[in-house]
Amino acid sequence: MKHLFSPRPSSFLLLPITLVLLAATLPAQDVVLQWRGADRTGYYHESGLLQSWPAEGPGLLWAFDGLGNGYSSPVITSDRIFITGETDTVTYLFALDRSGKYLWKVPVGKEWTINYPGARSTPTVVDDLLYVSTGLGTIACLEAKTGTKKWSYEMQQDFHAPRNTFGFSEGLLVDGNLVFCTPGSPDTNLVALDRFTGKIEWISKGLGEHAAYCSPLLIRLPERNILVTFTAHALLGIDATDGTLLWSHKQDGEGDVHVNTPWFEDGYIYYITGDGNGSVKLKLSADGSGITEVWRNKACDNTMGAFIKLGDYIYTASYEKRLWYIQDATSGQLTDSIKFDKGNTIFADGRLYLYNERGLLGLFKPEGPKMELVSSFKVTWGTKAHYAHPVICDGILYIRHGNSLLAYNIKEVR
Amino acid sequence: MKKSIGVTGILFFLTSFCLAQELTLDEIMQRYYVANNMEKLQEVNTIIMTGLRVQQDIMPLKIVRKRPDLYLLDFYVADLNAFQAYDGETAWVTSPWTGNAAPQVLQGSRERDMKYQSDFDGMLYRWKEKGHLLKLEGIDTLDTGEAYKIRLIRADSAIQYYFIDRKDFLLKKQLTYRTFRGEEIAIETYFRNYRDVDGIPFAFLLETSYAGRSVSNEIETIELNVPVEDDLFRMPQ
Numbered sequence: 005m006k007h008l009f010s011p012r013p014s015s016f017l018l019l020p021i022t023l024v025l026l027a028a029t030l031p032a033q034d035v036v037l038q039w040r041g042a043d044r045t046g047y048y049h050e051s052g053l054l055q056s057w058p059a060e061g062p063g064l065l066w067a068f069d070g071l072g073n074g075y076s077s078p079v080i081t082s083d084r085i086f087i088t089g090e091t092d093t094v095t096y097l098f099a100l101d102r103s104g105k106y107l108w109k110v111p112v113g114k115e116w117t118i119n120y121p122g123a124r125s126t127p128t129v130v131d132d133l134l135y136v137s138t139g140l141g142t143i144a145c146l147e148a149k150t151g152t153k154k155w156s157y158e159m160q161q162d163f164h165a166p167r168n169t170f171g172f173s174e175g176l177l178v179d180g181n182l183v184f185c186t187p188g189s190p191d192t193n194l195v196a197l198d199r200f201t202g203k204i205e206w207i208s209k210g211l212g213e214h215a216a217y218c219s220p221l222l223i224r225l226p227e228r229n230i231l232v233t234f235t236a237h238a239l240l241g242i243d244a245t246d247g248t249l250l251w252s253h254k255q256d257g258e259g260d261v262h263v264n265t266p267w268f269e270d271g272y273i274y275y276i277t278g279d280g281n282g283s284v285k286l287k288l289s290a291d292g293s294g295i296t297e298v299w300r301n302k303a304c305d306n307t308m309g310a311f312i313k314l315g316d317y318i319y320t321a322s323y324e325k326r327l328w329y330i331q332d333a334t335s336g337q338l339t340d341s342i343k344f345d346k347g348n349t350i351f352a353d354g355r356l357y358l359y360n361e362r363g364l365l366g367l368f369k370p371e372g373p374k375m376e377l378v379s380s381f382k383v384t385w386g387t388k389a390h391y392a393h394p395v396i397c398d399g400i401l402y403i404r405h406g407n408s409l410l411a412y413n414i415k416e417v418r
Numbered sequence: 419m420k421k422s423i424g425v426t427g428i429l430f431f432l433t434s435f436c437l438a439q440e441l442t443l444d445e446i447m448q449r450y451y452v453a454n455n456m457e458k459l460q461e462v463n464t465i466i467m468t469g470l471r472v473q474q475d476i477m478p479l480k481i482v483r484k485r486p487d488l489y490l491l492d493f494y495v496a497d498l499n500a501f502q503a504y505d506g507e508t509a510w511v512t513s514p515w516t517g518n519a520a521p522q523v524l525q526g527s528r529e530r531d532m533k534y535q536s537d538f539d540g541m542l543y544r545w546k547e548k549g550h551l552l553k554l555e556g557i558d559t560l561d562t563g564e565a566y567k568i569r570l571i572r573a574d575s576a577i578q579y580y581f582i583d584r585k586d587f588l589l590k591k592q593l594t595y596r597t598f599r600g601e602e603i604a605i606e607t608y609f610r611n612y613r614d615v616d617g618i619p620f621a622f623l624l625e626t627s628y629a630g631r632s633v634s635n636e637i638e639t640i641e642l643n644v645p646v647e648d649d650l651f652r653m654p655q
Contacts, residue, residue, distance in 0.1 A: 073497075119496035119515060345476070361476040389477060389497045 037079045039126040039175030039219045040350065040393060044265045046310055048352040048396040054414045055355065057367055061381025062412040065400065066104035069408045072096065073115075073122030073388065077404055079129050080397040084148065087409060088123035088136060090115040095123045095138040097151055104411055110151035113142025113158070116171025120389070122406070124173035126219075128183075133199065135183050139171030143185050145202060155202030163187035163195060166214050173263065175219035179229055179244050188215030188235055194242060208247035210240050216262040217308075223268045227291040232273065234262035239275060241288075241295065251295050257281035263308035272298065274333065278307030278323040285336060299336030304329050309348035310393065312356060314370050319356055321346040328358060330373055339373035352396045359383075363390045365403070385410055443554040446566050446582060447542065453587035455618045456543055462618070464646045465538075469622075469637040479635055488651040489536035504536040505651040521653045527597065530574050541570060542580060542589075549573030562590045562610070588612055588619060603629045615640045 040046040054062060071089030078087040084107070085100040095115040099107040115123055116139025125137040134148045141159030146152060159165035159172065165187035177184045183199040193210030197203065213236035220233035222244065229244040237260060239253040255262075259279015266275040268288070273295065276283040282302035286295040304320065311320035317339065318331040327341040347360030356368040356375060366380040383390065386405025395402040399415035441449070451457075464484045471479040477494035491502040498514040501521070509524040509532035524532055534541055537548070545552055551571040558567045558581060565581035572578065581591035592607045605628040609621035622637040 118517065119498060121497060362470060388494065389475065 036128060036130050036178050037081060038128040038178075039077065040265065040310065041395070044175075044219065044221055045267060046312055046348075046350040046393065048350060050352040050396050050399065052416050052418075053353040053355070053396070053399060054367075054416050055353075055378070057379035057381060057414075059379075059381070061365070061379075062401065062414045064385075065411040065413050067385055067408055067410045068100060068104045068106065070106070071098060071404070071407050071409060073406060074124070074404070075120070075389070075391040076123045076126045077393045077395050078402050078409060079127050080395065080402070081129055081148070085402075085409070086127045086129060086134060086148070087404065088112065088125060088127060088138075089407070090117070090122045090139075093117050095125075095136075095142075097127065097134070097136055097146060099148075099151060100409070104409070108151055110146065110153070112136055112144050112146075113138040113156070114140040116140055118171070120170060120391075122388075124171060124217075126175045128176045128178055130178050130199070135176040135178060135199065137172055137174055137176055137185065139173065141165050141172050141187070143176065143197075145183070145199065154200075157185075157197075157202070159185065159187040163192040164189035165192075168214050168217075168260075170217060170261065172215060173217040173219075174215065177220045177222055177231065179222050179231070182244065184220060184231055184244070186215040186218070186220070186233060186235065188213065193235065194231070194233070194240075194247065196244070196247060206247035208242055208249060210235055210242070210249055211238055211252055213237055214260070216260055218262050219265050221266045221268060223273075223288070223292065225290075225292045227293075230288075230292045232266050232268070234275075234277070236260040239266065239273075239284075239286075241292065243292075250293050253284065253286060253295060253297070255281045257302070259307075261307055264306060264310045267311070267313050269313060274311075274313060274318065276304060276306045276311050276318075276320055278305045281305065283311075283318070283320075283331060283336065285333065301331065301336040301338070304331050304336075304338060306346075308391070309346060310350075312349055312351045314351065315372070317370070317372055319349060319351075319368075319370060319375060321349065321358070321360070328375075330370075330375060332373065340375070342368075342375065342377070344377070347390070348393045350394055350396065357394055357396075357401070359390065359394050359403070361390050363405070365394070383410065441566075443552055443568070446554065446568070446587070447545075447552070449587040450542065450582050450589075453619070454589075456539065458617050459539060462616075462642045464642070464644055466639075466641045466644050466646070467620075467637050468639045469635060472634040472636060473632075481635075482646055482650060483536070483538055484646050484648070484651070485538045487533070487536040487538060488648065489532070490651050502532065503651050503653070504532045505648070505653065506536075508653055509533055510653040523653065527576070530572075530576070531594075531596065534572060534574075534576075541572070541578075542568075545570070555579075557584065560590055560608075562608070565590050586612075589621075598629070616642055618642075 072091035074089040076088045078085050095112045096109040098109045128135040132148045134146045137143050144156035145154045182196045190212035194208040196205040216234040218234040223230040231242040231244045237255045241250040257280025262277040273286040283304040284300045285298040305323045306320045307323045309321045316333050321328050326346045328344050330340045345360040350357045358366040363383045367378045368375045386408035388406040392404035401412040401414045403410045467481040469479050471477050480492040482490040489504045495515050500512050502511045509529040510521045512521050553569045555567040564584045568580045570578045579593040583590050594605045608625045611623040612619045624635040
C-alpha cells in the first residue's frame with residue numbers, strides 16, 4: 005500500500021548520506037538537458053551547420069529501431085542519448101551511446117494508449133540524475149548511468165490527478181533542488197519535489213484545473229524564479245520557491261490543450277496555443293508578481309508544434325489553416341504565411357527547421373517578416389505520426405519517428 | 419421580324435446540333451471504359467496504394483485490392499491502427515478509438531456497402547451483368563468542369579451517383595448515401611490528380627466530405643500486380 009505524499013520505493017535511502025548532502029549543496033543552476041534544449045525554447049546554440057541540404061537530405065549517420073511507440077524527443081549528454089518509448093502499455097527509458105548503440109532500457113511506468121498511444125514525456129537530465137513521466141502519471145527519478153529508480157510517484161493515486169483526454173505529457177522542469185510536476189487535481193494542482201529524495205516541498209492549488217499537457221517554463225528574475233505553465237483554461241505564474249500563485253491569464257477559447265512551452269524575453273511572455281485561443285503577449289512586472297496583456301491574436305494558433313521568436317518576429321505553424329505564419333512580436337499581426345502544412349519547429353545557426361506532420365523536414369531561412377524555403381527532404385524511416393520535435397546537438401540532427409531514432413550529419417564540410 | 423426569325427433559326431440549329439452531339443448512356447460508358455483502360459486493368463490482379471489520410475491529423479494509409487473483390491483499408495485514427503476489409507465473404511472493421519480493438523463483422527447496409535466497394539473493376543464496369551441499373555440524368559457543372567451525371571441503382575436497390583467528365587471521361591465525383599444514427603447523410607467524393615500507372619489512370623487525390631466533415635486520401639505510391647495472399651483480407655480470429 006502506497007501512502008499519499010510519500011515517494012515510491014526509495015532506494016535513495018540506501019545511499020550514503022554524504023552523497024545526499026553533496027547533492028543538496030549543488031549550485032542552483034546545474035546543466036539541465038531537457039525538452040527543446042537547455043532553455044526549452046527549441047533554439048539550439050550551434051554553429052558550423054549546413055546552410056542548405058542535398059536534394060535527398062543530409063547524410064544519415066545511423067538509425068536505431070526498437071523504441072516502440074512515442075512522440076518524445078531524445079536528450080543528448082556528453083556520452084549518452086536518453087529517450088522514452090512505449091511497448092505493450094509500458095514506457096521504457098532507453099539509453100544509447102552517441103553512435104546509436106543500445107546500452108540498456110528500464111521500465112518507468114504505465115503509458116497512455118487510449119489514443120495516440122506512446123511515450124510523451126521527454127526526459128530531463130541533470131548531472132547523473134534523470135526525471136521522466138508517463139502518460140498515466142508515473143513521475144520518476146532515475147540514475148542516468150544505470151536507470152536505477154531512486155524514487156517515484158503515481159500522480160493519479162498519490163496526487164489525485166484526474167485523467168485527461170490525451171494523457172500526461174509534461175517534460176518535467178527542474179530548478180535547483182526542485183523538480184516540478186502538474187497533477188492537475190483541485191487540491192494538488194502543482195507539486196514541487198526535492199529532486200534528490202522525492203520529498204514534497206510544496207503543493208499549489210493553482211486554479212484547480214486539470215493539467216494541459218504543457219512542459220513548463222522557468223523564468224529567473226532577481227526577485228524570484230517563476231514557474232509558468234498552463235492548466236486547462238489559464239496560463240499560471242507560480243512562485244517556484246513556495247508554490248504561491250502569483251497571477252493567471254485566462255483562456256477564452258474552448259480548448260484545454262496547451263502543449264507549447266511559453267517564451268520569455270526582455271520582460272515579456274509569449275505563448276501560442278490552439279482550440280480557439282491563439283497567440284498572446286504579456287508584460288511581466290519587474291518583480292514577476294503581475295502581468296498585463298499586450299496583444300492577443302486568435303488567428304495565430306498552434307496546438308503542439310511550438311514556436312520560435314527571432315528578434316521582432318515569431319515563426320509558427322497554424323493548426324487550423326495548416327500554414328506557417330510569421331507574426332510581428334510587437335503588434336501581434338501576421339506578416340506572412342507559407343504553405344508547408346502544420347508541424348513543429350526548432351532553430352539553429354541561422355536556419356529554422358520545420359518538421360511537418362507529413363514527414364517533410366524543411367530548412368528555412370528566416371528573414372524578418374518573411375522566410376524562405378532553402379531545402380527539404382522527407383523522413384521515410386520510422387513509424388506512425390511525425391510529431392516528435394527534432395533535436396540538434398554537436399552538428400547532428402536527431403529525428404524521432406515513432407519506433408526509430410535517426411541521426412543526420414548536418415555539419416558543414418570545410 | 420425577319421431578323422428575329424433568323425436569330426431563332428440559328429438558335430434552333432445550334433440547339434439541335436448540341437443535342438445531336440450528346441452521347442447516349444452506352445456511348446458514355448464505352449468512352450469511360452476506354453479512358454480508364456479497362457482492357458489493361460483486366461491484366462491487373464492486385465493494386466497496392468500507400469499515402470496519407472488527412473483529416474484533423476495526417477496519418478499513413480494503405481489500400482490493398484485483389485481480384486475479384488478482396489479489399490483492405492489499413493489506416494490510422496488518433497495514431498491507432500484500424501482496418502476496414504472484405505475477404506470475398508465477410509466484411510469486417512476495427513475501431514480501436516472506441517476502446518475496443520477487436521474486429522467486428524459488418525451487417526446489413528454497411529456490409530453491402532463494403533462488398534460493392536470491393537469490386538475490383540468498380541461497379542460501372544459490366545454493370546448489367548452485376549445486376550445494377552444505370553440512368554443518364556443530365557449534365558452537372560463541377561469545379562473540374564462539366565460532367566455526365568449517372569444514377570446507379572445497385573443490385574440491392576441502394577442509389578449512387580457518378581459524375582463522369584465530358585472531356586476526358588474519367589470519374590470526377592461520386593455521391594452516395596448512408597444511414598447514420600437514423601439519419602441519411604450524403605457522402606461526396608471528388609477524384610482528382612489523375613496520373614498514369616502502367617497505362618491505367620488513377621486518381622491520386624480523393625476528397626470526401628460528409629456531414630460537415632472532410633477527409634482527403636492523398637495517394638503517394640501505386641503498385642500493380644504485387645503478389646498478395648488472400649489471408650491478408652481475412653478477419654483475425
